Amino acid sequence: LIKLHEIEEMRKALVINVQAVQNDLYTVNKPLTDNIDFIVGNMIRLEESARICTTCHHAPPVYKRLINIQSLINKYGSALSRYLTGSANSERIEKLKVAAEEVGNSVLMLTKDMSHKASDNIVIITNITAQRLKYVRMILLFTLIATFSLSIVIAFKLIRFITTPVNEILKATRMITSGNYDAKVAYEDNTEFGEVARNFNAMSAAIQEGYEKIQGEMASRIKVEETLKKSEKFLNTIFDSIHDPFCIIDREYRIIKVNEAYTEMRKTTISSLIGRRCYEVLQEKNRVCEDCIVEKCFRSKDPCAKDKLLSFSDNTKIWLEIYTYPIVDREGSVTHVIEYSRDISGRKHAEEERKAAEERIVFNTLHDSLTDLPNRNLFYDYLRYAISRTKRHSDYLFAVLFLDIDRFKVFNDSMGHATGDEALLEISRRLKDSIRSEDKIARYGGDEFVILLEELKNEEEAVYIAERIQENIARQFDMKQFEILITASIGITFNTIGYEKPEDILRDADIAMYCAKNRGKGHIEIFNKKMFERTLAKIQLEANLRQAIKQNEFQLFYQPIISMKSGKIAGLEALIRWRHPVRGLISPLEFIPLAEETGLIIYIGEWVLDEACRQMKIWQEKYSEKSHLTISVNISSKQLFPNIIKLVGEAIEKYMLAPNTLVLEITESMLMENAAHVEPLLSKLKEMQVRIHIDDFGTGYSSLSYLHQFPIDALKIDRSFIKKADIGENYKIAKAIASLAHALNMEVVAEGIETEKQLAFVKSLGCEYVQGYLISKPVDSKAIEALLEQKEVFSELPDPFLLRT
Numbered sequence: 001l002i003k004l005h006e007i008e009e010m011r012k013a014l015v016i017n018v019q020a021v022q023n024d025l026y027t028v029n030k031p032l033t034d035n036i037d038f039i040v041g042n043m044i045r046l047e048e049s050a051r052i053c054t055t056c057h058h059a060p061p062v063y064k065r066l067i068n069i070q071s072l073i074n075k076y077g078s079a080l081s082r083y084l085t086g087s088a089n090s091e092r093i094e095k096l097k098v099a100a101e102e103v104g105n106s107v108l109m110l111t112k113d114m115s116h117k118a119s120d121n122i123v124i125i126t127n128i129t130a131q132r133l134k135y136v137r138m139i140l141l142f143t144l145i146a147t148f149s150l151s152i153v154i155a156f157k158l159i160r161f162i163t164t165p166v167n168e169i170l171k172a173t174r175m176i177t178s179g180n181y182d183a184k185v186a187y188e189d190n191t192e193f194g195e196v197a198r199n200f201n202a203m204s205a206a207i208q209e210g211y212e213k214i215q216g217e218m219a220s221r222i223k224v225e226e227t228l229k230k231s232e233k234f235l236n237t238i239f240d241s242i243h244d245p246f247c248i249i250d251r252e253y254r255i256i257k258v259n260e261a262y263t264e265m266r267k268t269t270i271s272s273l274i275g276r277r278c279y280e281v282l283q284e285k286n287r288v289c290e291d292c293i294v295e296k297c298f299r300s301k302d303p304c305a306k307d308k309l310l311s312f313s314d315n316t317k318i319w320l321e322i323y324t325y326p327i328v329d330r331e332g333s334v335t336h337v338i339e340y341s342r343d344i345s346g347r348k349h350a351e352e353e354r355k356a357a358e359e360r361i362v363f364n365t366l367h368d369s370l371t372d373l374p375n376r377n378l379f380y381d382y383l384r385y386a387i388s389r390t391k392r393h394s395d396y397l398f399a400v401l402f403l404d405i406d407r408f409k410v411f412n413d414s415m416g417h418a419t420g421d422e423a424l425l426e427i428s429r430r431l432k433d434s435i436r437s438e439d440k441i442a443r444y445g446g447d448e449f450v451i452l453l454e455e456l457k458n459e460e461e462a463v464y465i466a467e468r469i470q471e472n473i474a475r476q477f478d479m480k481q482f483e484i485l486i487t488a489s490i491g492i493t494f495n496t497i498g499y500e501k502p503e504d505i506l507r508d509a510d511i512a513m514y515c516a517k518n519r520g521k522g523h524i525e526i527f528n529k530k531m532f533e534r535t536l537a538k539i540q541l542e543a544n545l546r547q548a549i550k551q552n553e554f555q556l557f558y559q560p561i562i563s564m565k566s567g568k569i570a571g572l573e574a575l576i577r578w579r580h581p582v583r584g585l586i587s588p589l590e591f592i593p594l595a596e597e598t599g600l601i602i603y604i605g606e607w608v609l610d611e612a613c614r615q616m617k618i619w620q621e622k623y624s625e626k627s628h629l630t631i632s633v634n635i636s637s638k639q640l641f642p643n644i645i646k647l648v649g650e651a652i653e654k655y656m657l658a659p660n661t662l663v664l665e666i667t668e669s670m671l672m673e674n675a676a677h678v679e680p681l682l683s684k685l686k687e688m689q690v691r692i693h694i695d696d697f698g699t700g701y702s703s704l705s706y707l708h709q710f711p712i713d714a715l716k717i718d719r720s721f722i723k724k725a726d727i728g729e730n731y732k733i734a735k736a737i738a739s740l741a742h743a744l745n746m747e748v749v750a751e752g753i754e755t756e757k758q759l760a761f762v763k764s765l766g767c768e769y770v771q772g773y774l775i776s777k778p779v780d781s782k783a784i785e786a787l788l789e790q791k792e793v794f795s796e797l798p799d800p801f802l803l804r805t
Helices: 002-023 030-054 063-085 090-177 192-241 260-266 293-300 345-366 376-392 408-415 417-434 459-473 502-519 529-551 588-598 601-622 644-655 668-673 675-687 719-723 728-743 756-765 781-789
Strands: 246-250 255-258 304-311 317-328 334-343 399-405 440-445 448-453 477-479 482-484 488-494 524-526 554-563 569-580 584-586 630-634 662-667 691-697 714-717 747-751 769-771
Touching: 063 090, 090 192, 246 260, 260 334, 293 304, 293 317, 293 334, 317 345, 345 376, 376 440, 376 448, 376 502, 399 408, 399 459, 399 502, 408 417, 417 440, 417 448, 417 459, 448 459, 459 488, 459 524, 488 502, 502 524, 502 529, 529 569, 529 588, 529 601, 554 601, 554 781, 569 588, 569 601, 569 769, 569 781, 584 588, 588 601, 601 630, 601 644, 601 781, 630 691, 644 662, 644 675, 662 668, 668 675, 668 691, 675 691, 714 728, 719 728, 719 747, 719 756, 728 747, 728 756, 747 756
Parallel strands: 488 524, 569 630, 630 662, 662 691, 691 714, 714 747, 747 769
Antiparallel strands: 246 255, 246 334, 304 317, 317 334, 399 448, 399 488, 440 448, 477 482, 554 569, 554 769, 569 584
C-alpha cells in the first residue's frame, strides 16, 4: 500500500514534467533539457517501484502499464532529440515539433489513465487493510484484558504470601531498634520466609544474651573506674600533702608530675614544668649531663643522691640535697624516676645566708621593689631629720617636691604594665640625674615620686631644679618602637611654713601638685594656705555630695529645645540641680567635676537617667498629641563604660518609653579618646532606637576620619562660638561645624542663645534646633508643663519662633 502511494506521487511528478516539456517545445533552452533528464530519471524510479510492488501478494497491474508508458517516453525522448538537433529549415522544425507534441500527449493520456486505475486499486487495498487492522485490534484488546485480570489474581496471592511475613519481621526489627532485644517473629512455615524468621529469632536471642553480658561488664567497669578515681584522688591528696618538693620523670626525661612545694622551691609554675625535659628545667642544658643522677638512676636501677647549688634570676641561691628513686615494672625495667629534694642551704652557709637575708629584708623594708629607690618609710626618716635640723639652724632651708606623672594610668593600661614598669625605671633614672648628690628621692607609690632638696640657697633654686626635672622627663622615650612623650606635674612646699610632722609636709606638697595638675599638663605650683583652704572645702563638698546621694537631694530642671522649622518645643534637656539643705541650690559646675573625680558621677548619672525617663513617661501619657517630644540626658565617660547598654535598656523597659524619645548627649573628647570602644556601644544604642548627640562640639580634638563612622544624629555647637559670633574665627568655626554636620547627614543644635542677634546668626547657619536663655532658662517640671499647655508662650520672638502646641 505504501509503495502504491509512492508510485502515485511519482506519476504526478511525471505528468507535471511532461506538461512542462510540452510547454517548452517552442522555447528551446536549458530548462527543456533538464526536464527531459528528470523525466528519464523519474521513469527509471517508477519502473523500479513498480517492479518491487509486483513482488507482493497484492500485485497491482501497474508494471505492464509502466512498460507501455516507458516505450512512449523513449519515443517522446527521440522525437524531442530530433527536434532539438534539427536543422534550421522551418518546415522541418515545425513537423518535428508537432510529432514530439503528439507523442507527449499520448504519454499524458496514458499516465492519467494509469492514475484513475491506480487510485481505484489504492482504495480497495486500503479498505482491506483497514478491516484486517480492526480485527487485530480486537484480538489484542481481549488479550490485554485477560492478562490484566490474571495479573491481579496473581498479585493478590503474592501480597498475602509476602506481606505477612515481611510485616512480622519488620515489627520485630523495630522492637529491637527500640531496645527490646528479646523480640521474636511469630510467623512460621517451610518457605524461605520461615527460614528467615527462625534465623531472626536465633539472632535476637544472641543479641539479648550479648546485651546482658555487656551490661554486666559495663557495671563492673564503672565500679572499677570509680575505684580508680577514688584511688587517684587519694594518691593526689597524699601527693599534694607532702611538704618537701619532689617530681616524677618518665623514660623520655620529661617531668610528668610535681607538687606545690617543688614549684615554690623552684620559683616557677606547674604549667612551666609539666612536659618539659628535666635537664632543661633543672640543669638549664639541652642534653643529659654526665653526672645527671636521673640518667644514672635509669641506668643503674638504684637510688642516687647529689648536692646541687641552685641559682635564681634574683641572685638568690640555695643548696639542695637531691635524691632519685627508680620505679620498676614487672619486667624489671625502670619506667619512671622520683626526684626528691631538700634544702640544705642552712647547713652549708647558715651564717652567710642569714646575714644576707637580714640585709635584704632591711633593704626591702626601706626601698621600692621596682626602682630600688627609697620608699615612703625611709623618706619619712629623711624628713624627720630635716625638720630637726630646722629647729637647730634657723637659716636652714629645704623643700619637698611632690611629683606625679601626667596621664600615666592611660599609658600603663594601653601599653601594658610591663612597659609601664620599664617607663617608671627610666623616669627614676632621669630623676636621679636631675637632682644634686645631697638631695633625696623616693618612690611614694604608683607613678608618684617625692624629692627632698636640702641646703637650698633660696626658693628659686628649688623651682629651677623642678624645671630641670620636667625637662629631663619630657625628653623622648623610645619603647617598643614607639616614641613616647611624658610630662610631670610638680607641687613644692618649703619648711619656712614651720612644719612639725613629715605627714604635713607631704600633704601640702601633694595639694600643690594637684593644683598644678588642674592647670594642665607639665605645670609647677608652690603651696600656699589658700590651696589648703580650697582642699578642705573640696573634702567637705565631697562628704556633702555623698550625703546628698543618700538623702536624694537632687532635682532635675529642663530646658526647652526649639525646632527652627516649626517654632515648637521639639525636646527637653534634663539638667541636674543640687538642693543643699544649708547652701541652697548648687550649680552642677561646682559639684559635677568633683563627682567625676571621685567616681560618684556613676550613681548620680544613674539617678538622672532614671528620673528623666520617669518624667518623660508622665508627659507622654499627659500630652499624647506631643509624641515628637524627646528628653536629652548628659552621659559622662565613667557612665559610658561598661554598663550604659544595660542601664539604658532597663530604663526604657521600666517606663516603656516611645521609640526615639531618649537622647544621650556625650562630649567630643569622650568620643575621640575611646573611639575603638565607643563605636560598638553607640551602634548598640542605635539598635535600641536611642538618639546620640555630640555636646560642646568644636571645643575639643576631633578626627574627621573617625567622626563619620559613628552613628551620630546631631552635633551641638558649643555656646562659646555662639556668644562670640561677631569674632571672625568663631563665625568660621561655627559655620564649618554646621556644614560638616549637614554633609554627614546630621542635624545641628545651637545652645546658649541669649540674644536675637545670636538667634539670627544660628538661623543663617541652617541650624535645625536652638536652646538658650532667650527662649527659656532651665525650669522645673511644673514650669515646663505650663509651657506645653500654652498656645503661644514667646510671642515677642519673631516668627517662626513662637512656641505653639
